[in-house]
Amino acid sequence: MEKLNNILLEITAKISGFVSVYVVSGEGLTLARYTREKFNEEYLDAQMTMVMKLIEKSLKLLGQTSFKFHLITTRKYFLSFSYVKDSSTWVGIVTRRDTGLIGNLQQIMEQYHIRIWNAINPRNA
DSSP states (O other), rough: OHHHHEEEEEEETOOOOEEEEEETTTTTTTTEEEESSOHHHHHHHHHHHHHHHHHEEEEEETOOOOOSOOOEESSSEEEEEETTTSSSSSSEEEEETTTTOHHHHHHHHHHHHHHHHHHHOGGGG
16 A cells, blocks of 8 residues: 555655645644645644635535635645545645646646545555
């Protein structure tokens, strides 16, 4: 079975402007993280979990069932995130805005979801 940390390390090599990648449970607990720049990761994980829950609630009110990819931008960063398969676990990637590519983030998310799912659910692999 593939280790989650190894998958995250592999992701870092494929993203220009990489800052951080993390996998977080629906309860806001960080399952794995790899970071190159220092910032308050625990705060970000907890806040993004709340954002994910708000998005989920909004989608239900709109009659939608899910989304594939979400992006938040700040002056310095792109924050992208999406659920892993059909679970409450989600993956987030942070890149520098001046060098990160949004299309690349979406492609990486789609490419690695199954491997991440299998790493956190070895019985389902």
